[in-house]
Structure formats: structure tokens, C-alpha cells
Amino acid sequence: MLRVLQIVRLSSRCSSSFVSRMRFLNGLKQNDDVCSAALQNAHMFLFHRLSPLLQRNHQGTFRTAELRTSDVQSLLENLGSDRTLLQEAVLIGCTEQNQAQFCLDIGGLDQMAAEELCGGTFVDLRKSFFLLSGAEAPLVAKAQALLRWHQTSGFCSATGQPTHRNRAGSQRTCSSSGIIYYPKMSPVVIVLVSDGEHCLLGRQATFPRGLYSALAGFCDMGETLEETLSREVAEEVGLEVQSFSFSSSQHWPFPQSSFMMACHASVSPAHAQLCVDHSELEDARWFSQQEVLSALQTPPHRGGGAPPHPLAPPKTRRRSSTHHRVDPEHQILNRLRRVH
Ligand SMILES: NC(=O)C1=CN([C@@H]2O[C@H](COP(=O)(O)OP(=O)(O)OC[C@H]3O[C@@H](n4cnc5c(N)ncnc54)[C@H](O)[C@@H]3O)[C@@H](O)[C@H]2O)C=CC1
Ligand SMILES: [Mg+2]
Incomplete structure (x- = not known):
């Protein structure tokens, strides 16, 4: 708890909001407890088999669905999944107000039921690029890339043993050798x-x-x-x-x-x-x-x-x-x- 307060204080003391946000994010990557606390009240970008959830507004334009952690918890319950799936959420950024942003792939759950409950559609990433504007497309691309990396990096290429992620999802560590893997480009x-x-x-x-x-x-x-x-x-x-x-x-x-x-x-x-x-x-x-x-x-x-x-x-x-x-x-x- 002390560390959580230190990171919050460190980021709020900075004069530049950009520096404050970068320090806040770095703190979330480095400390699992701080990151778990941020996940409790975060913005969540949902994916189904790597396709982002988009919603159409009154003007007919598309946005990413604005969900909070509590919305996703209710959704998971309604879809018959337990809340532990939330632990697979991956940190992707934070808002101007230092609110953490995570993404989560619910590919194991019923797509149509999820779309109905959220009032949106899971759209292929290439199509999403044409539908989204502003800062949303790069954020969705980053989220999908990180989710894909986690889905394909479950085992250590040196030992063949399972790897385990940190809370933010910014790295994975081999359970046997301790080798650390970072997302690759x-x-x-x-x-x-x-x-x-x-x-x-x-x-x-x-x-x-x-x-x-x-x-x-x-x-x-x-x-x-x-x-x-x-x-x-x-x-x-x-x-x-x-x-x-x-x-x-x-x-x-x-x-x-x-x-x-x-x-x-x-x-x-x-x-x-x-x-x-x-x-x-x-x-x-x-x-x-x-x-x-x-x-x-x-x-x-x-x-x-x-x-x-x-x-x-x-x-x-x-x-x-x-x-x-x-x-x-x-x-x-x-x-x-x-x-x-
Ligand atoms: N004008 C274009 O070609 C555009 C390309 N891109 C992106 O740039 C990337 C590279 O362009 P290309 O002309 O395809 O590359 P390229 O001219 O290097 O040819 C691709 C070939 O390079 C080899 N290769 C070497 N390192 C590789 C690696 N790390 N991953 C995959 N293949 C590798 C493979 O044999 C592959 O078939 C594309 O995958 C695409 O996503 C994006 C926009 C436009
Ligand atoms: Mg080429």
C-alpha cells in the first residue's frame, strides 16, 4: 500500500501532465500490487478472438466501447464466466486523468451474447482501422498486438516450460529458467x-x-x-x-x-x-x-x-x-x- 501511495504521489508532484502519466504507467508495469489496484477502476477495451468491440453512435460513426472494470465484471458473470478472467487483462495506457486503460480478450465466451449485452460488435482489426478515428486506432492496434503476443508466448523457447506474466502484462518470465521475455516487434x-x-x-x-x-x-x-x-x-x-x-x-x-x-x-x-x-x-x-x-x-x-x-x-x-x-x-x- 505504501508503494501505491508513493507512485501516486510521485506522479501527482510532476509539473507536466505528460511526465506524470509516463511515471504513473511505468509504476504500474513495475509493481504488481499497484497495477492490481489500478485494474479495480480502469477503462477496459474488450476483444473477441483479437477483434475489438466497437459501438456505433447516433451520428453513425464508430467508437471503441467505453467499459469500466465493474461493467466487465458484470458482463463476465452474465456470460457464465468467473471473475478470474479479468486477471488476463493487459495494461495499454492511461487517460489524461491517470486512469489506467486495459484490454481483455474474451474469445472463450459467447460472441453474440457478449455483443448483445454490450450493445456493440466485434470488428476485424483491419476493418476497425477504417472505422475508427483519432487516437483510438493506434490504441486498439497496440492492444491487439499485446493480446496476440500473450496468446502466443505461453512457453519458453529455451526450456519449453510455461511462462508467467506480470500483472501489467508488460513481460513474461520462464517458470523454470527465469528468462524474461518482452513483447516483440x-x-x-x-x-x-x-x-x-x-x-x-x-x-x-x-x-x-x-x-x-x-x-x-x-x-x-x-x-x-x-x-x-x-x-x-x-x-x-x-x-x-x-x-x-x-x-x-x-x-x-x-x-x-x-x-x-x-x-x-x-x-x-x-x-x-x-x-x-x-x-x-x-x-x-x-x-x-x-x-x-x-x-x-x-x-x-x-x-x-x-x-x-x-x-x-x-x-x-x-x-x-x-x-x-x-x-x-x-x-x-x-x-x-x-x-x-
Ligand atoms: N508497401 C508495403 O509493402 C507495405 C508494407 N507494410 C508492412 O511492412 C512489412 C514488410 O514489407 P514487405 O515488403 O512484406 O517486406 P520484405 O520486402 O522484407 O519481404 C517480406 C519477406 O521478407 C522475409 N522476412 C525477413 N524478415 C522477416 C520478418 N521479421 N517477418 C516476416 N518476414 C520476414 C520473408 O521471407 C518475407 O516473405 C509487411 O509485413 C507489411 O505489414 C506496410 C505498409 C505498406
Ligand atoms: Mg518489400
Whole structure:
């Protein structure tokens, strides 16, 4: 109890609300008792088999369902589950008022009954990205990534013995060897290559018809960001990058957790002849600024024989008093707008 009070006092003494929230969250990750206390009166994001629960409001827009711990306790009772399932909740953040936010997957319970009781629908994460706005999409993505990590990290890869999580769900420890595991992300570079006049976009065969996007690739072990970027551009389209600059970064939950680092890169117009590796990309082309701008203003065309459209994933803006983030692909395409 003393430790709980210390952490609450430490975070309330800070002049900056951002610093206060970060210290509060860090305290919850480090101390199981403090975290258990916060869970008693928390905001809860519900998932069913990794699909978030969304509610439609009067204006027809979608929000994540606003549930409190007590609502979830009643829901679990109504669905015939005991309250111990609540112990599987994972910490994902806190509100401006230092109210802890947790997520919980109730995939073992009746989906339709849960939807009826909550007045919402469990929606596939990709679809949710198109339906949610503001800070909700990144929070839901983070929650799903953490839930997925817990669901697939039940055993130690060194000993084969069960792992056990801490109260916040920020780590798991092997019951036999004591090895500690932390949630994992794969670093990825996504790059908009330009020759000064045009930008280079490519598409994989699995993309929806007509959609093009910036090039992307996973970092190999030991590589720097610039080494990955240069290698991926060389491998996929046969070009040598002359210079690059970092633009922004984003967590990307599909298909597993990636840490996307978005960059701009330039190539010499004299050496801009593409040599596409068709085992990786179905096509890659140079697009004018006007083509990209028109494509951003019109919804993707799915019919045959249509002009190609650059892929513009849904915006996932996150605002706070001190931070403003925009997803990397929009940021690099938005820069085209300014150049134009
Ligand atoms: N334009 C794009 O391609 C976009 C890609 N992304 C994300 O970036 C990620 C990387 O882009 P790709 O072009 O697919 O990468 P990529 O060009 O590196 O090719 C993927 C291949 O790399 C290998 N690979 C190496 N390390 C891997 C790891 N840690 N996880 C999975 N595969 C690994 C696998 O053989 C895989 O088939 C994608 O999974 C996607 O989620 C997001 C937006 C756009
Ligand atoms: Mg690639």
C-alpha cells in the first residue's frame, strides 16, 4: 500500500501532465500490487478472438466501447464466466486523468451474447482501422498486438516450460529458467523514393487490384536503418539510393507487430531505370505528383483496366498536449502535397 501511495504521489508532484502519466504507467508495469489496484477502476477495451468491440453512435460513426472494470465484471458473470478472467487483462495506457486503460480478450465466451449485452460488435482489426478515428486506432492496434503476443508466448523457447506474466502484462518470465521475455516487434523500413520529379510506388500481387504503395522491407539482423533502406530499394527495384532522410515512425499490427520507420530517399534521374524483382513485386512505377494527388483524392478503383492508385492507408492520428503523430505513409504522401 505504501508503494501505491508513493507512485501516486510521485506522479501527482510532476509539473507536466505528460511526465506524470509516463511515471504513473511505468509504476504500474513495475509493481504488481499497484497495477492490481489500478485494474479495480480502469477503462477496459474488450476483444473477441483479437477483434475489438466497437459501438456505433447516433451520428453513425464508430467508437471503441467505453467499459469500466465493474461493467466487465458484470458482463463476465452474465456470460457464465468467473471473475478470474479479468486477471488476463493487459495494461495499454492511461487517460489524461491517470486512469489506467486495459484490454481483455474474451474469445472463450459467447460472441453474440457478449455483443448483445454490450450493445456493440466485434470488428476485424483491419476493418476497425477504417472505422475508427483519432487516437483510438493506434490504441486498439497496440492492444491487439499485446493480446496476440500473450496468446502466443505461453512457453519458453529455451526450456519449453510455461511462462508467467506480470500483472501489467508488460513481460513474461520462464517458470523454470527465469528468462524474461518482452513483447516483440520487427523493425521495417518504408521508403518513398523520388527522382526529384516523380515518386516510386510498387505493388505486391496480394494487394487489392490497382493499389500501389511506398516500398517496404524488414531489417536484417545487424543492419542500420540506411543499410536496410539501400538494400531493399536495390533488391526490389534495382536502384541505388543517393541520399535519404527520416520522416516518421509507427507501430503496424499487420500481420504481426512491426515497427515501421518511414523515410524519403532520392536517386539520380540519370540512374532511375527500374529493374523490378518480380518475385517480390508484381509491378513498380514512377508516378507524377499530380497522379499521386488525384489518387489520394479519389477512393481506390477496383475495376479492371483502371489507372493505378497509390495505396493510402487510413489515417491514424494521435494527438496529445505535447505530441502529434501521423502514420508514416500519409506523412510522406502529405509532403508531396506541400511540394506541389
Ligand atoms: N508497401 C508495403 O509493402 C507495405 C508494407 N507494410 C508492412 O511492412 C512489412 C514488410 O514489407 P514487405 O515488403 O512484406 O517486406 P520484405 O520486402 O522484407 O519481404 C517480406 C519477406 O521478407 C522475409 N522476412 C525477413 N524478415 C522477416 C520478418 N521479421 N517477418 C516476416 N518476414 C520476414 C520473408 O521471407 C518475407 O516473405 C509487411 O509485413 C507489411 O505489414 C506496410 C505498409 C505498406
Ligand atoms: Mg518489400
